[in-house]
Amino acid sequence: MPQSPIPGFDIPRTAPDGFVHEPDAAGAFWENSAANTLPPPDMVAAYQRNRPLPTDGIDTRKAYIIGGGIAGLAAAYYLIRDAHMPPANIMILENLDIEGGSLDGAGNAQDGYIIRGGREMNWNYDNLWDMFQDVPALELPAGFSVLDEYRMVNDNDPNWSKARLMHRQGEIRDFSTLGLTRAQQWELIRLLLKRKEDLDDLTIEDYFSKGFLQSNFWFLWRSMFAFQNWQSLLEMKLYMHRFLDALDGLHDMSALVFPKYNQFDSFVRPLSKLLRDKGVQIRFDTQVRDMRMRLEGDRRTVTDLLCRIDGREDSIAVGPRDLVFALTGSITEGTAYGDMDHAPVLKRGKADPSPDSDWTLWKNLAAQSPVFGRPEKFYGDADRSTWESATLTCKPSPLVDRLKQLSVNDPYSGRTVTGGVITFTDSNWVMSFTCNRQPHFPDQPGDVLVLWVYALLMDKDGNHVKKPMPACTGREILAELCYHLGIADQVDAVAANTKVRLALMPYITAEFMPRAAGDRPRIVPEGCTNLGLLGQFVETNNDVVFTMESSVRTARVAVYTLLDIPKAVPDLSPTQYDIRNLLKAARALNNGEPFIGERLLRRLLDRTYFAHILPPAPDGAPLDRAEEELRGLLGKGGDAIQRVGTWLSGFRDALQRRGD
Numbered sequence: 001m002p003q004s005p006i007p008g009f010d011i012p013r014t015a016p017d018g019f020v021h022e023p024d025a026a027g028a029f030w031e032n033s034a035a036n037t038l039p040p041p042d043m044v045a046a047y048q049r050n051r052p053l054p055t056d057g058i059d060t061r062k063a064y065i066i067g068g069g070i071a072g073l074a075a076a077y078y079l080i081r082d083a084h085m086p087p088a089n090i091m092i093l094e095n096l097d098i099e100g101g102s103l104d105g106a107g108n109a110q111d112g113y114i115i116r117g118g119r120e121m122n123w124n125y126d127n128l129w130d131m132f133q134d135v136p137a138l139e140l141p142a143g144f145s146v147l148d149e150y151r152m153v154n155d156n157d158p159n160w161s162k163a164r165l166m167h168r169q170g171e172i173r174d175f176s177t178l179g180l181t182r183a184q185q186w187e188l189i190r191l192l193l194k195r196k197e198d199l200d201d202l203t204i205e206d207y208f209s210k211g212f213l214q215s216n217f218w219f220l221w222r223s224m225f226a227f228q229n230w231q232s233l234l235e236m237k238l239y240m241h242r243f244l245d246a247l248d249g250l251h252d253m254s255a256l257v258f259p260k261y262n263q264f265d266s267f268v269r270p271l272s273k274l275l276r277d278k279g280v281q282i283r284f285d286t287q288v289r290d291m292r293m294r295l296e297g298d299r300r301t302v303t304d305l306l307c308r309i310d311g312r313e314d315s316i317a318v319g320p321r322d323l324v325f326a327l328t329g330s331i332t333e334g335t336a337y338g339d340m341d342h343a344p345v346l347k348r349g350k351a352d353p354s355p356d357s358d359w360t361l362w363k364n365l366a367a368q369s370p371v372f373g374r375p376e377k378f379y380g381d382a383d384r385s386t387w388e389s390a391t392l393t394c395k396p397s398p399l400v401d402r403l404k405q406l407s408v409n410d411p412y413s414g415r416t417v418t419g420g421v422i423t424f425t426d427s428n429w430v431m432s433f434t435c436n437r438q439p440h441f442p443d444q445p446g447d448v449l450v451l452w453v454y455a456l457l458m459d460k461d462g463n464h465v466k467k468p469m470p471a472c473t474g475r476e477i478l479a480e481l482c483y484h485l486g487i488a489d490q491v492d493a494v495a496a497n498t499k500v501r502l503a504l505m506p507y508i509t510a511e512f513m514p515r516a517a518g519d520r521p522r523i524v525p526e527g528c529t530n531l532g533l534l535g536q537f538v539e540t541n542n543d544v545v546f547t548m549e550s551s552v553r554t555a556r557v558a559v560y561t562l563l564d565i566p567k568a569v570p571d572l573s574p575t576q577y578d579i580r581n582l583l584k585a586a587r588a589l590n591n592g593e594p595f596i597g598e599r600l601l602r603r604l605l606d607r608t609y610f611a612h613i614l615p616p617a618p619d620g621a622p623l624d625r626a627e628e629e630l631r632g633l634l635g636k637g638g639d640a641i642q643r644v645g646t647w648l649s650g651f652r653d654a655l656q657r658r659g660d
Contacts, residue, residue, distance in 0.1 A: 054084035067327030068094030069101020071534035074555035087279035105262030112499035125549035161419035170486025177591035179216030200516035248588035253420035338502035429455035474500025532558025
């Protein structure tokens with residue numbers, strides 16, 4: 001037995017046979033037994049914060065991480081924290097000249113700032129917070145973490161929106177409820193009940209009615225998560241489960257939390273600083289295009305990385321015990337940029353990216369074996385995965401004056417401004433805009449605001465500017481925004497004090513494209529001995545895509561699996577099974593009114609310990625009329641209804657007497 005580096009702990013340091021590093025809480029019933037002494041697979045608590053002992057030979061093993069985005073950085077972090085790999089043995093290979101991947105943020109007040117996208121988060125990003133609770137904050141005293149900073153910001157500045165939906169050139173549309181009819185509510189409930197395996201290659205519009213796709217719910221949902229009608233119904237279902245606990249805060253964004261600054265300064269800078277300070281190497285201008293593998297039966301071992309380094313062809317030898325972690329695909333690959341007077345021009349094919357693209361590695365891996373998935377399902381129709389964003393650098397103007405009227409707090413106060421995106425429901429482009437807490441960049445001057453605009457539909461003419469968004473200059477997109485805000489007659493004054501930078505992204509929602517089993521590879525594909533795949537285009541048991549949380553999860557699973565670490569990555573937070581969340585979600589779906597069966601539950605549970613699981617009564621709503629609800633469910637028949645109501649009361653009272 002190998003000697004432990006900790007005296008008194010000469011115990012096996014590899015995982016027991018059959019240890020599941022990526023459990024599936026939705027796959028089977030869990031119970032305590034002598035054969036199962038591990039915690040539930042979806043348990044997220046301090047007991048899961050244990051540090052395992054190092055695995056044999058970790059001091060001499062190396063890791064090559066392909067991609068310097070949040071997934072790659074997270075892989076390096078977990079290799080250090082939980083695998084005990086020496087940081088100097090870890091090398092990150094990045095095609096760009098800066099780390100961060102899609103988590104970007106750059107520019108200045110003179111030339112204009114730019115952020116291709118933003119990140120909305122909630123409390124249940126358990127892997128993300130697990131990592132950032134150990135990453136030192138850059139603007140707080142020693143000992144405080146990024147998570148500490150995040151909580152300080154959000155606990156003292158609650159997020160909500162006062163103008164979530166707008167229409168009719170500046171009029172706030174009623175967004176107080178999700179606006180679903182009873183039939184449309186059942187469409188969602190039936191989707192929650194469906195098996196994942198039954199939804200292969202189905203689209204959202206294959207399933208939902210036309211009325212549903214015009215509801216408040218769908219405008220709120222699609223604009224917040226960037227779903228298109230023709231995209232994956234399976235992913236829509238997974239999102240419903242993932243964010244079920246937040247459903248009652250969907251309409252006013254009160255369920256969300258936001259970082260202090262843009263995503264690069266809030267997350268990438270502190271994490272990459274930690275890794276560099278520990279000794280992790282980051283090599284830029286290095287594109288890994290393919291891998292050589294040694295085949296032994298059904299086992300595959302990476303032996304060489306075929307690269308383009310600083311424009312020349314090269315290779316990196318991978319030792320027999322070394323590890324490789326690789327990003328598959330890229331949501332911001334091929335971004336085309338524009339500005340105030342120039343529309344962006346795409347340089348990538350719409351059916352197949354160029355050989356120089358960041359999809360090349362996945363394409364070449366897929367050519368070697370079906371275990372690496374089918375990347376063409378995701379990059380093969382860019383027209384259906386494209387949308388465009390615009391970053392506005394604003395000095396005082398009529399646009400800022402209008403923004404003040406729609407904001408929760410003064411935009412210059414440093415507190416919540418719009419509380420998330422504001423969506424124009426009658427926009428031909430489905431345009432949205434937002435202003436996060438300011439300053440959005442640490443070096444931002446006090447008289448400057450940074451706004452972000454995006455739209456989903458790229459093939460429709462604007463309501464005011466008669467062109468599709470990709471054909472527009474920044475000045476024209478600004479004019480379309482001013483039109484929907486009701487200040488079209490002041491656009492010249494706005495433009496004189498605003499800089500616009502554009503980003504047209506052909507694969508930004510490629511991860512939402514309809515898919516079936518096998519289209520995405522597993523995090524550690526079958527037979528791979530030293531290769532883990534990361535990011536938004538790999539298969540996980542129950543998580544969604546297009547979140548920082550999913551990127552971190554894939555990195556953590558890959559590290560634990562390849563090094564056989566005796567520790568599990570917790571499955572999705574169990575809040576989706578919590579009866580309290582199910583009941584409040586039912587109330588939210590029913591537009592804040594008592595849902596079917598709520599009055600019966602109240603008659604049964606009132607004056608018992610479990611009464612608190614029911615949502616509070618809406619103002620003025622009579623919730624004690626169980627007989628009325630029975631009549632609605634069962635029709636007429638007063639005597640029978642009265643008998644059932646009397647039985648409910650008697651059953652409740654009997655339970656109380658037994659408790660006494």
